[in-house]
Amino acid sequence: MKAVSPKPMPKRFHQASWDEPVIFELNQPGARGVLVPEVESGIKQEVGDVAAKLPESLRRKSAPALPEMSQIHVLRHYARLSQENLGVDLNIDIGQGTCTMKYSPKVNDQLARSPKMADLHPLQDESTVQGILEVMWRLEQFLKEISGMERFSLQPGAGSSAIYANVSMVRAYHESRGEGAQRDEVVTTIFSHPSNAACAKVAGYKVITIYPDADGYPDLAALKAAVSERTAALFITNPEDTGIFNSKIQEFVQAVHTVGGLAVYDQANANGILGITRARDAGFDMCHFNLHKTFSTPHACGGPGAGASGVSPALVPFLPKPTIEFDSKRYRLDFDRPQSVGKIRPWYGVAQNILKAYSWIMSLGAEGLREVAEIAVLNNNYLLNKVLEIQGVSMPYAKGKRRIEQVRYSWEQLTKDTGIHSEEMETRMVDFGMHYWTSHHPYVVPEPMTLEPTESYSQADLDEYIAALKQVAGEAYTEPDTIRTAPHNSTVHQTNHEPFDKPDEWAVTWRAYKRKTQKQ
Template identity: 60%
Template sequence: MQEIKSQKKVRDFHQAKWNEPVIFELHQKGERGVVPPRTEEKIASTIGDGVSKLPGHLKRSRAPELPEISQNRVLRHYLRLSQETLGAAFNVEIGQGTCTMKYSPVVNEKLVASEKLRSLHPKQDEETVQGTLKATYELDLYLREISGMDYFSFQPGSGTQALFMMASMVRAYHEANGEGEQRDEIITTIFSHPSQAATATVKGYKIITLYPDENGFPDLEKLKDAVSERTAGFVVANPEDTGIYNSKIKKFTKVVHDAGGICYYDQANANGLLGITRAKEAGFDMCFFNLHKTFSTPHACGGPGSGAVGVVERLKPYLPKPIIEKHGEKYVLNTNLEHSIGKVRSYYGVAQNIIRAYAWIRALGPDGLKAVSETAVLNNNYLYSKIKEIKGVDVPYAEGGRLEQVRYSWEPLYQDTGITTEDISRRMADFAHQYWTSHHPYVVPQPFTLEPTESYSKEDLDEYIRSLTHISNEAYTSPEVIQSAPHCSSIHKITTDKYFEDPEHWAITWRAYLKKYKNTKEKQT
């Protein structure tokens, strides 16, 4: 058979673009897609109409204002929207940076589609959910082995909520030891995620931010100057969000411990560490993993994810209630935690994501988990070696000191052509690529952050590199093509930021939109 060569050009792509109204605008009074069946006489004779016996405070004062629309128009509406959506199943998503976008096995989706799992209720008696409790408990054991921690909680719904939980435990620990008022400072680094400082601030802490040395690494001497009897804790990502890995991290945690502080670890960027390093050996007292990143469950927009938090033995009493324990052959929910911070979220966690992560780990095993990280690091180093050769690209800080991701810079290209990283982001959409710049503050000028993970082949990476190279050439030869992008995508160029900055111009519900629209019309007349 003649060998088929993979395409060497930039991908020819054009996404569907529909001028599609929101579902409420499709409302037509009296249209029906589904007619619910009438209650059977035998049931009605026992419970009545199903509404009249409800307590008054559980009844609606009026029917919900749902759109009335036929079935075929509903189908058409959502299929059109799906054609305007890209994701890991459609395109190469290495450009999402720090969010670790990887392939999630379809078989895991079949597992969580089980009627038994979908029918779970958080207030069921624990006797009736032994299987789910067992899987959750065993996932806890796996994460203990991966991290070196002694107990895990799956209550937080995201990495930021996990950071909030850890900051809450730091405060509870020092208050229990009579040092709550004295220890009022949290130390972090400028290259770590902004949520670290934000969540500690919410807990009332003063934030001390360490800036890097000339190579981009956290400065140990500055940490020594910062710690004192007021130090409550030290929180850091490693690798940090620029991709830099601090191999001397144990010296940092020792400095903080010697001052009486607690060290907690943002492991959102753990995809290059599985089976290679552990939080315990690095000297951390707490850490979290994003199951919706490292362990291949869907992101679900931050809330329905899972920021699994692990702690050492001495911090177990401060965990949010409940934790799952095994008593003989039975799994129980233990709420008897002396210094528990209570809850950071209702109930215990997203069961579907816990099962997905559990299945992913079981399928890979310890050797497979290590191979995940080795492949992710290999992919990143290949990408790094190619992208730094593209005209207009710079790689600030720590030459060669990256693991699973890199925050690159288009600053030279911007100085030469005036093309910004936001311009390139829109142009990349024309080739069906996700592209992420950076969270703020922009510690790297004109940034773009790539994380190839283990999911993508060399051919996938080469396609992404070709697209960036093509756009770099356009910037130097025909910049107007980039400035007017996108041309082939459903997204468009936003010409004003007032809709994001001014509450008078945005609404989070249809009802709020109608109210503002009505007010606008009245002002105009």
């Protein structure tokens, strides 16, 4: 028998493409997907048709026009849709920079599916939930150690929710000191996540955004010029989304403290600095972590994630309530917190993800967390060297410097040379089972691409990704039409995007689609 040739690099790929109809088209009148428990005759005899007693205005006139399907058809439809999706489990998912797409250990998902986690009601008597309260309390202790902060709230639903919780605490803190009205500005940087700016605005603040200096570092002189007695807080990411660590971070904190403002550290990008540097040690008053990024709980197509807000001693009274307390015998919820900002979300946090993050840390320990950080950074710097060998790409700012855990690259030269844009390159990468993300808007780095390889990938994985990226960049120079007409190996082909911005044509539901297309 002839030996099979080695795999080509990049590997040949085709995404699953089931040509799946929209679910309403799978309707089979009368079919049932699951049956509802029958009401016992004893109940029926006693009460009769209760719904019939509803007043006319509250009684639904006709059943909702949901599809009618057998169970296997529902299962098959969604199983097929799932195959038309690429998660970390399938993909070399290093292209979603800032998102920290690391491996989410299966054992943690399995543990969280236990009925002793999944089927707990948040109002159960504390005696029946000592296990989950202990997990939450212990995770808080871990995060305190990792950040140096005094206390944490695990209540926020995800990263932006934690940013909002922090800005709400900033507001409560200044109000408690009689400076609420005076301090009406929040300062952030353009390479900090947009939610830092957006949450501050929701909380009533005017937002001032600092742009980088020529070297790509946040501009300290610009910050000093921006802060004043009106400054409520600085919200800043570090390392920033460029992967550059702001070495003057203590001076930033100092500048804000000098005018009486608070310094808030967005630690969404903490994966490369676990056990290396801590928020409180740099002088910060508050910080937040994304448990679904740094601490491995799965990203779930965009949530549920989990957020954690950490504060220094002066901010503890303002934490969302309840907090979780331990008196060396029993864990309990403390609602008696008169200065608390109150509720950020229902109950106490995304408990199943808190369990997963706790379990992940318990599988690694202090040395393991440091290994996570160091390998994430090593992988990034390896990738960086390889990316920069590709024609048309550059790494703006901080010339000659290494990066922490991610890099925002630029295809500006390639675009000048070929007319191909980064967004088109991104689409073509899908044909190799890969993906990358450009950046948040505005594109301060022209033709951006943000890669973050995390600790979950091997040298061979990174080389495979690079091979695809190199192939696509090469095509920009030699056969740009292949890119312009991409995707070729995806589930679907080039989509007509125009209707998405036209009120007469956009359709957010099937009923709107039917109405708008039948009208034509």
